[in-house]
Amino acid sequence: MVGSVGEIFTALAVVVLLAGLLRWTFGTGPKGALPGDDGDVGLLETVATVPTREAAEVLAARLAREKVRSTIAHDEGGWNLLVFPGDVDDALVVLRTS
Numbered sequence: 001m002v003g004s005v006g007e008i009f010t011a012l013a014v015v016v017l018l019a020g021l022l023r024w025t026f027g028t029g030p031k032g033a034l035p036g037d038d039g040d041v042g043l044l045e046t047v048a049t050v051p052t053r054e055a056a057e058v059l060a061a062r063l064a065r066e067k068v069r070s071t072i073a074h075d076e077g078g079w080n081l082l083v084f085p086g087d088v089d090d091a092l093v094v095l096r097t098s
Contacts, residue, residue: 044071044082047091051078059095066094 003011047070050056056072056079063070063083068091070083083091 043084044073045085045088046080047083047088048081048095049078050081053079055079056081063091063094066090068094 048056048059050059053072053074059081060070060072063081068083068087070081070087070091073080073082081091
């Protein structure tokens with residue numbers, strides 16, 4: 001049986017409030033690593049810089065095939081391929097041998 005009109009409006013209000021809170025919390029902001037004002041990207045280290053996003057995605061896919069985690073970030077110098085410090089040596093070997 002359907003609840004009363006008040007219960008239906010209360011349930012709708014709760015759903016709308018939760019949707020608003022989730023949207024505010026997680027949003028749809030930019031994805032990927034964002035450098036700070038000084039160009040620092042935290043724990044990540046740059047292993048390659050290329051002029052186009054497509055080239056960076058090709059290199060990231062090559063690293064992914066070899067199980068090396070990476071991400072792409074853009075700055076005024078081009079598109080940077082970033083990896084964690086523990087993966088730098090593996091990433092450089094993969095990029096040099098391919």
